[in-house]
Amino acid sequence: MWTIPNIVTAFRVLLIPVFVVVYFLDWKWAREAGAFIFWLAAITDWFDGYLARKLQQTTAFGAFLDPVADKLIVAAALLMITHTYETPWITVPAILLMLREVYISALREWMGQRGGSHEVKVSFVGKAKTTAQMLALIGLLSGLEVFMGIPLYWVTLGYVLLYIAAVLSIWSMVIYSLAAWPHLRNAANSDNKSADKL
Incomplete structure (x- = not known):
C-alpha cells in the first residue's frame, strides 16, 4: 500500500493543516508562505501521478487517496480566500x-x-x-x-x-x-x- 506515489499523496494530505496554520499566522509573509505551501501541494499532485505511471505503482488505495487529497486542499483554499476577501x-x-x-x-x-x-x-x-x-x-x-x-x-x-x-x-x-x-x-x-x- 505504501508505494512511493502513495507516500507523496499522503504527504500532500499532511500539508493541509500546515498550509492552513501558516496562512493565518500573525506574520508579515504568512499569506505568501501559505501560497507557497499550496503550490508545493499542487506540484506533488502532478508528481505522484507521474511516479505511479513511471514506476508502474498504480494502486486502488492511491486511486482513492489522490482525488481525496486534491479535493480537501482545494476546499480548504477556497474557504480561506472567501474568508480573506469577504x-x-x-x-x-x-x-x-x-x-x-x-x-x-x-x-x-x-x-x-x-x-x-x-x-x-x-x-x-x-x-x-x-x-x-x-x-x-x-x-x-x-x-x-x-x-x-x-x-x-x-x-x-x-x-x-x-x-x-x-x-x-x-x-x-x-x-x-x-x-x-x-x-x-x-x-x-x-x-x-x-x-x-x-
Missing part, C-alpha cells in the same frame, strides 16, 4: 467550484458502481479547469500585487483565472452529465417500473 466576487465562484466538486465526485462514484467510470473520466476541459483553479488560488492566497517594487498583479490574475475556472467547471459538469445521462435515464426507468409493480 466579497461576493470571490464567494460566488468559490461556491460554484465546491458544488461542482461534490456533484462530480458523487456522479463518478455512482457511475463506478454501474461499471461506467470510464465514461466520466477526467476530460481536457476538466484538466484545464484544474490548472486555472490552482493558479487562481495561488495568486489569491499570496495577495501579491507588487513585490520589491515590481508589479506582479497576481491577485488580479487570480480573480480572472477563478472566473475562468468557474466557467470551465460548469462546462465540464455538463460534459460529464451528458456522458452519464443514458445511465441516469435507465436507472430512472428501472425505478419507475419497480414502482409500477408495487
Whole structure:
C-alpha cells in the first residue's frame, strides 16, 4: 500500500493543516508562505501521478487517496480566500467550484458502481479547469500585487483565472452529465417500473 506515489499523496494530505496554520499566522509573509505551501501541494499532485505511471505503482488505495487529497486542499483554499476577501466576487465562484466538486465526485462514484467510470473520466476541459483553479488560488492566497517594487498583479490574475475556472467547471459538469445521462435515464426507468409493480 505504501508505494512511493502513495507516500507523496499522503504527504500532500499532511500539508493541509500546515498550509492552513501558516496562512493565518500573525506574520508579515504568512499569506505568501501559505501560497507557497499550496503550490508545493499542487506540484506533488502532478508528481505522484507521474511516479505511479513511471514506476508502474498504480494502486486502488492511491486511486482513492489522490482525488481525496486534491479535493480537501482545494476546499480548504477556497474557504480561506472567501474568508480573506469577504466579497461576493470571490464567494460566488468559490461556491460554484465546491458544488461542482461534490456533484462530480458523487456522479463518478455512482457511475463506478454501474461499471461506467470510464465514461466520466477526467476530460481536457476538466484538466484545464484544474490548472486555472490552482493558479487562481495561488495568486489569491499570496495577495501579491507588487513585490520589491515590481508589479506582479497576481491577485488580479487570480480573480480572472477563478472566473475562468468557474466557467470551465460548469462546462465540464455538463460534459460529464451528458456522458452519464443514458445511465441516469435507465436507472430512472428501472425505478419507475419497480414502482409500477408495487
